[in-house]
Amino acid sequence: MYKPFIRNHQYNFMKKQADLLQNTLRTNADLKVLESVKYSVQSKIVDLFPDVPASEKAMLGSISTVEKAEDFQAYLRQFVPYVSEFPAITEKQIQKLFPKNKKLKVPDLSTIDYRYITYLSWVDISTNKLFLVYHQNGQFIGIEGKYTLTSKKSFCFLCNRFEELVLFSAVSKTRPAKSSPDYYKSVGNYLCMDSQACNKNITDTLALEKFIAAVVG
Template identity: 30%
Template sequence: MQAFITNANYHFILKQAANAFYGAQNTNDEGVKNALRFSCIDKANGVFDILDSEQEKLIAEIFHIHSEEELAEFDQKLQPYLLPFPLVDDAVVKKLFPKVKKLKAPHLEKEDMERLVFLGWNDTGAQKKFIIAPHKGQLTGVQGNFTPSSKKGICAFCHQDERVGLFKADIKARGNTDNFRAIGQYVCADSLTCSANTKSTARLDAFIEELKS
């Protein structure tokens, strides 16, 4: 069986496995437990357009998780089927951000890079945030001004309560190439945390699409 699980898929599937296991601890009714397990399996299957029988069988192992040890074993069983995030080096950064001089890729160990949903980092001196993410089948880079907030809030990308800041970029107004409009989202200040929290790329994809449109 070939790799078929993106890192965002992986975070979501593992969350459903945890929900099935820990949720089952709250009742002694086996029917309720089984209904919860099937519901979590259906949700995990739902992130894919299509699955073959082997892939469905792998995810269906959520039903048989009855201990934290079995939850950890399920996690390990998923690992061989994860699609790695592409390795990003200085050449890739230069290609994606050709107008930004002396910009370098952040240093991450290979195994950490492969587990990313997206790569993001802050240039605190320039008060900017840079993001590299797969979009429409290829790596895409977006950048914008970043103003950290002193408070925690819900991140627009990972939808978790984290320390956030305003990520804002100017784009050309539709129908007028001389005017620009600003779009912005409150997102995690720490992009590594955000990537690790992201269980769906829908909101990130929509933001990139708006920036690139």
């Protein structure tokens, strides 16, 4: 019986480290450099999961012994059963996260592979809004805001990959002490237009959680 312990962004990180080691093996003949990269990759992957049993740590650490392209794929495949799913969410649950949107258009949830998403996001072209759902501390958090097409490529603040971006701006619910009734603050940043691609690339949730904290407190 497999006990999932790997989140989507962590699995993406493992893939990124595996690619780094594979590229080093392919292009660098210096043994000292190769050993250094092997040690770094192994340490970074194992250190992601300080609380897993010794058997799983041994599996994670075996990345240092992999050399062939097909073996890298086999290394990553063995962890697919250990990838924990984004908690299943229903259309009604999503609607409760955005109570002011009476005609909220929810994506087809049956088409989503919850193992490979860190956050759920979609756009409503008719209202020019972007909706984002994240699961943190045992509960779902919903954020909505305006999105603006940029017609350019740059680095997404969530996955740090060079992609087509939109500017996502949400009204912050946090208020400074003794602020006036008219106080208004918008929090914005550039993120991938294609949330599916972003979910495939994201390797860390720090920027996402920081953004959420700035909006909802």
